Amino acid sequence: MHSVELRRVSKRYGALKVIHDLSLTVEKGSFTALLGPSGCGKSTLLRMIAGLEEISSGQCLIDAVDVTQMPPANRGIAMVFQSYALYPHMTVRDNIAFSLSIAGVSKQGQKQRVSEVARMLQLEALLERRPAQLSGGQRQRVAIGRALVRDPKVFLFDEPLSNLDAMLRVQMRLELAKLHKDLRATMIYVTHDQTEAMTLADQIVVLDKGVISQVGSPLELYNRPSNRFVASFVGSPSMNFLAAEIVGAEQSGAIVKLPGAASVRIPVRGAALAAGPVELGVRPEHLTLTGPEDASAVLGGTIGIVEHLGSATLVYVDTSAGSLIVAGEGNLDVKAGAAVGLGLDVKHAHLFGADGAAL
Amino acid sequence: MSAPEMAAAHRNIRRLDRIGLALTLATVLGAILWAFPLYWAVVTTLKPEAEVVQAGVVLWPRHFTLDNYFHVLFDTKIGLWYINSLITSGAVTLIVVVMAAGAGYAISQLAFPGRQALWWMILASFMVPIQALIVNHFILMSQFHLINTLAGVVGPQLIAPVTVIIYKQFFDSVPKDFREAAVIDGANNFHLLFRIYLPMNWGVTTALGIITFIGAWNLFLWPFLAVTSQEEMNVSVGITQVFDAFGVKYARDLATAILAAMPVAIVYLIFQRRVTQAIMLSAGIKG
Numbered sequence: 001m002h003s004v005e006l007r008r009v010s011k012r013y014g015a016l017k018v019i020h021d022l023s024l025t026v027e028k029g030s031f032t033a034l035l036g037p038s039g040c041g042k043s044t045l046l047r048m049i050a051g052l053e054e055i056s057s058g059q060c061l062i063d064a065v066d067v068t069q070m071p072p073a074n075r076g077i078a079m080v081f082q083s084y085a086l087y088p089h090m091t092v093r094d095n096i097a098f099s100l101s102i103a104g105v106s107k108q109g110q111k112q113r114v115s116e117v118a119r120m121l122q123l124e125a126l127l128e129r130r131p132a133q134l135s136g137g138q139r140q141r142v143a144i145g146r147a148l149v150r151d152p153k154v155f156l157f158d159e160p161l162s163n164l165d166a167m168l169r170v171q172m173r174l175e176l177a178k179l180h181k182d183l184r185a186t187m188i189y190v191t192h193d194q195t196e197a198m199t200l201a202d203q204i205v206v207l208d209k210g211v212i213s214q215v216g217s218p219l220e221l222y223n224r225p226s227n228r229f230v231a232s233f234v235g236s237p238s239m240n241f242l243a244a245e246i247v248g249a250e251q252s253g254a255i256v257k258l259p260g261a262a263s264v265r266i267p268v269r270g271a272a273l274a275a276g277p278v279e280l281g282v283r284p285e286h287l288t289l290t291g292p293e294d295a296s297a298v299l300g301g302t303i304g305i306v307e308h309l310g311s312a313t314l315v316y317v318d319t320s321a322g323s324l325i326v327a328g329e330g331n332l333d334v335k336a337g338a339a340v341g342l343g344l345d346v347k348h349a350h351l352f353g354a355d356g357a358a359l
Numbered sequence: 360m361s362a363p364e365m366a367a368a369h370r371n372i373r374r375l376d377r378i379g380l381a382l383t384l385a386t387v388l389g390a391i392l393w394a395f396p397l398y399w400a401v402v403t404t405l406k407p408e409a410e411v412v413q414a415g416v417v418l419w420p421r422h423f424t425l426d427n428y429f430h431v432l433f434d435t436k437i438g439l440w441y442i443n444s445l446i447t448s449g450a451v452t453l454i455v456v457v458m459a460a461g462a463g464y465a466i467s468q469l470a471f472p473g474r475q476a477l478w479w480m481i482l483a484s485f486m487v488p489i490q491a492l493i494v495n496h497f498i499l500m501s502q503f504h505l506i507n508t509l510a511g512v513v514g515p516q517l518i519a520p521v522t523v524i525i526y527k528q529f530f531d532s533v534p535k536d537f538r539e540a541a542v543i544d545g546a547n548n549f550h551l552l553f554r555i556y557l558p559m560n561w562g563v564t565t566a567l568g569i570i571t572f573i574g575a576w577n578l579f580l581w582p583f584l585a586v587t588s589q590e591e592m593n594v595s596v597g598i599t600q601v602f603d604a605f606g607v608k609y610a611r612d613l614a615t616a617i618l619a620a621m622p623v624a625i626v627y628l629i630f631q632r633r634v635t636q637a638i639m640l641s642a643g644i645k646g
Contacts, residue, residue: 052539073545085536089558098554099544150544 003028003186004049004154009058011044011210018044019210021058026154026203028063029184033191033201037233041210042190043158049188050079050156063153078147079156082163084139086131086146093118093127096145117145120182136164140172144179157189161196173199194234198222206230223348228356231281237314239350240287242299242321244280246351249273254351254359256280259321262298266349268359273351278359281350284327288343289315289334297341299324306334317342404428404614411609427614431601436589437618440597444622447509447582447593448575451516455571456564459519463526464552468538478527484520490580492518497584511585512593516575522567525640529560566637569630576623594619 004026011019019041026032034042047053049060051072059068067075086095096117097110105113118124121141131139140160147155157176161169177200180187191197197204198218206213206221206229214221214230225231231239248255253267256278266280290297301319313332317324317340324342334340351359360368403411404427406420431437465471466478496515497506505511533556541555557564579595586592589600598615602608627634 050539050543052542072539072543077543079540079543081536081540083534083536085534085540087537087541087555087559089561098541098546102545102550146540146544 003030003063004188005059005061005064006045006049007059007061009045009048009060010056011041011048011053012056017210019048019056022210022212024205024212024215026186026188028186030202031180031187031189031200032203032205033189033197034205034207035191035194035197035233036207036213038192039209040207042192042207044210045207046079046156046158046188046190049154050077051075076153077156078150078152078154079158080140080143080147080160082159084131084143084160084163086139086142088131091128091130092123092134092142092145095131095142096123096149098146099150113149117149120148121145137168137172140164141175144176148183153186155185155187157187159190159192161191162193169196176200194236198234204234206233208233224358225281225350226358228279228281228352228358231350231352231358235283237284237325237327239281239283240324241352242280242282242324243277244351245277246273246275248275253346256351258298260299260319264298264344264346264349266346266351268351273359277354279352281352282344283348284314284325286345286348287324287326288345289317289326289328289332290341290343292339292341294341294343296343298344299342301340301342303334303336303338303340306332306336400613400617404610404617406610408608408610427608427610428618430611431615431618435601435615436592436597437594437601437615439590440592440594440619441622443509443512443591443597444576444593444595447512447516448572450509450513451575452568452572454513454517455519455522456568458517459522459567460526460552460557460564462523464530464548464556466523467527467530468551468556469548481520481523484518489515489518493580493584496581500585505585507586507588507591509591512582512591515581515585516578519571522571525563525567526560529563530556533559562633562636563640565630566633566640569626569633570637573623573626573634 006022006024008021008023009019010017010021022045034045036042044053048055051067051070055068059066061067062075062077087098090098093114096114100110100113114127118127121144123141123145126134126138131142134142143160161172164172173196189200201218203215204218204221205215208229214226221230221234225234228241232241242258244259245257246254247257247263250265253265254273255263256266257263258280292300299319299321301317301324304316304318304323307314308331311330313328313330313334315326315328315332315334317326319342326342353359402418402420405423405425407422407424407426410417410421466474492515500506500511500514505514537555538551541551546554577595582593582596586596589597592600598619601612601615
């Protein structure tokens with residue numbers, strides 16, 4: 001059963017349309033990430049599911065019930081905000097119990113439920129503190145606890161890790177993953193950080209200007225992007241793009257001429273392709289550095305900048321096709337200014353047409 | 360630092376010390392000049408009347424007496440006037456704070472037809488001094504048969520646009536996330552106002568409450584017009600009833616004034632930080 005279903009939802013602010021006839025299903029128990037750049041409509045979409053933004057047209061269903069006109073409190077959702085929104089004048093206990101007290105749950109019932117949630121999130125020692133006395137990670141756990149105590153059908157997260165430092169972000173990501181594994185609850189998670197999306201989500205919905213670009217598992221999006229936008233947005237460092245030209249098509253793929261006159265055979269699934277200009281996309285880890293005269297080199301260039309990350313080395317190579325990034329394992333012994341050739345793993349190359357769609 | 364530089368620095372420090380000393384002396388002199396009339400008033404109340412009207416300046420009573428205070432406390436209705444002041448000031452404070460918080464919340468957070476027009480009306484009401492409305496208030500209270508009643512004293516004092524404006528400004532500054540989180544938790548507007556917005560602005564509420572109380576306690580013009588019966592007077596009006604048929608009794612009159620002002624002075628001394636905050640808030644808006 002779908003836990004959340006959006007049927008052709010749109011959102012308009014006056015004449016400006018920010019979400020365009022969007023349809024999406026979220027399976028029960030899944031972790032779905034809404035991923036995209038700033039202004040793509042991911043937070044707006046989340047807020048429409050929550051009921052904090054009115055849906056201009058279309059329907060939103062949660063557990064097969066049409067909640068389009070329902071107030072947020074009746075939708076069976078709980079939300080963790082980017083700023084956590086912990087009530088500063090209440091203790092941790094009161095923050096977590098707030099929804100229960102509004103609902104008229106007895107004091108004993110509130111105490112019991114708060115204790116269960118506090119035990120689950122290791123907040124027992126913090127119950128009498130106020131939010132100002134908590135660290136960022138503790139506040140985040142309290143915000144999750146406040147959501148958890150409502151026993152919702154769907155958890156909504158609006159960039160909950162963006163206010164944390166890098167190390168804490170990694171730690172909280174693991175905690176969120178563990179929470180999802182323990183609860184098997186449906187979670188919808190908004191982020192602009194693809195690492196969060198790739199590591200946490202079962203399903204990623206990539207949004208671009210209010211429209212879904214692609215929906216799929218993290219590896220599907222990474223290995224088989226359906227368009228240039230997804231290919232460039234997913235993956236860090238991002239995919240390299242070269243202007244190229246299809247000069248012939250064979251059974252096993254397309255013959256693509258690269259800048260610098262080399263031609264490669266790219267295995268492309270599907271129907272035969274017409275000759276013409278295309279864009280060749282290749283991830284940095286699918287380019288290799290060779291000698292400048294090496295027979296396997298499809299392009300030549302000069303090393304510009306070298307970034308040593310410890311476990312990998314990023315080499316920026318200036319070529320006739322522009323600056324390309326090569327990612328090598330470990331510590332590569334390369335020097336800026338050296339002439340190199342670039343080898344291409346054609347099995348992992350992508351072709352994009354003039355409209356940006358993957359060929 | 361070289362020796363000449365150090366010498367110059369020392370000269371500057373000595374000059375600053377002399378300037379500081381001069382400023383301190385001027386400030387102390389100003390404080391003495393300001394406080395002297397208060398001192399003189401208190402000291403006068405501790406003298407018998409005969410000593411008060413004697414020629415010359417007597418800075419300390421030759422014959423110390425509390426008779427003036429005893430007369431005011433036991434031979435006048437000041438006890439009743441205190442109670443009336445407490446009731447009317449307390450009622451004004453409670454009703455103004457609750458109503459202003461509600462109005463400020465509605466204008467800040469709710470969308471309803473005429474909201475903007477209502478807001479402009481409240482802002483525009485600043486331009487109308489209360490004194491210009493006195494006659495209208497009297498006619499209205501008279502039509503409601505509230506003249507010479509405590510309710511009649513309280514009624515017109517409930518018009519408090521400053522309080523509404525201050526609450527509206529503070530509620531505007533509450534981040535939207537808090538409201539949305541509470542709405543998701545099932546809170547209605549009543550919960551939002553009394554469990555989120557007001558508690559988050561408790562300091563402002565305390566400050567406004569104190570300054571409203573002080574203003575209501577000290578108010579003279581409207582209570583003087585609205586009440587003629589001594590039983591319904593508050594203390595600021597009641598003290599005008601303490602007079603002698605045989606001339607002015609300075610010591611007794613001053614004792615009456617000091618007793619009338621003392622409760623508010625004590626409230627101010629305890630809550631002076633909050634009072635200052637409230638004055639700054641309203642001055643910021645009027646400025």
